Amino acid sequence: LASRKKHPQNTIVNIGKVHFGDGNLTAIAGPCTIESKEQLFAIAEAVKASGADLLRGGAYKPRTSPYTFRGLGPKGLEYLLEAGQKTGLPVVSEIMEIADIPLFKDVDLIQVGAKNMQNYPLLEALGKLDKPVLLKRGSGNTIEELLYSAEYILSNGNPNVILCERGIRTFEPMTRNTFDINAIPLLKELSHLPVVADPSHGTGISSIVTPVTHAAIASGCDGIMVEVHNDPACALCDGQQAVDLNGFAQLMLGAREYEKIR
Numbered sequence: 001l002a003s004r005k006k007h008p009q010n011t012i013v014n015i016g017k018v019h020f021g022d023g024n025l026t027a028i029a030g031p032c033t034i035e036s037k038e039q040l041f042a043i044a045e046a047v048k049a050s051g052a053d054l055l056r057g058g059a060y061k062p063r064t065s066p067y068t069f070r071g072l073g074p075k076g077l078e079y080l081l082e083a084g085q086k087t088g089l090p091v092v093s094e095i096m097e098i099a100d101i102p103l104f105k106d107v108d109l110i111q112v113g114a115k116n117m118q119n120y121p122l123l124e125a126l127g128k129l130d131k132p133v134l135l136k137r138g139s140g141n142t143i144e145e146l147l148y149s150a151e152y153i154l155s156n157g158n159p160n161v162i163l164c165e166r167g168i169r170t171f172e173p174m175t176r177n178t179f180d181i182n183a184i185p186l187l188k189e190l191s192h193l194p195v196v197a198d199p200s201h202g203t204g205i206s207s208i209v210t211p212v213t214h215a216a217i218a219s220g221c222d223g224i225m226v227e228v229h230n231d232p233a234c235a236l237c238d239g240q241q242a243v244d245l246n247g248f249a250q251l252m253l254g255a256r257e258y259e260k261i262r
């Protein structure tokens with residue numbers, strides 16, 4: 001069902017006035033994790049002013065260590081919906097388990113994180129909704145496995161799937177992950193589904209997020225997802241890869257230029 005052979009035209013995933021897969025670049029931005037109302041609102045206003053189309057923010061975080069900050073849970077989602085309403089931006093947040101689906105009823109785009117790419121019962125449950133799903137590639141998963149995971153959602157009746165390349169684990173220790181640029185044009189060739197690039201997790205280093213974002217745009221992605229923080233040094237999660245508010249404004253100026261020339 002994900003294959004372009006059987007479905008040659010691009011699938012467009014519509015989220016209100018925002019579209020993924022229509023040929024234009026769509027930008028998702030916001031903090032890795034919602035830390036407070038003040039933090040989220042400051043970031044939301046700034047990314048909106050810089051041209052973001054959707055606001056992201058994690059409330060349920062799949063942290064490597066259970067002793068680190070794991071998100072504000074329902075309170076975080078409440079702040080996210082409020083910030084979305086205030087700025088007019090649709091919102092994106094990560095779900096970790098089936099039982100939480102009712103909490104996400106007003107979230108515009110549900111994210112399945114890399115660590116849950118092969119949580120098949122979760123994928124099947126999301127397939128029974130008509131809400132758009134942003135499906136991230138697992139750090140140890142192949143492109144084929146990502147496409148089979150998309151099938152779990154599509155085959156249950158939900159056609160609104162967006163694929164996301166967020167880097168894979170390789171032998172290179174200087175970066176958090178190796179952003180697999182090949183995946184962007186290859187996924188576009190193999191599938192009709194929209195493709196989003198996440199250079200934040202793909203690099204893990206804020207200083208190289210902007211050039212890698214621009215490379216992903218040049219390679220044909222439909223959207224980008226960038227982690228932005230108003231005070232990266234004090235972020236409770238993923239601060240080392242967060243661009244600051246100014247950095248995001250610069251990133252977006254370049255993004256629009258790369259969008260024009262591709």
Ligand code: PEP
Pocket residue numbers: 032058062112113114115136166201
């Ligand atoms: C995230 O988007 O904050 C996240 C946890 O990403 P990933 O699932 O790609 O690690």
Ligand code: MN
Pocket residue numbers: 032033201227237238
């Ligand atoms: Mn993150």
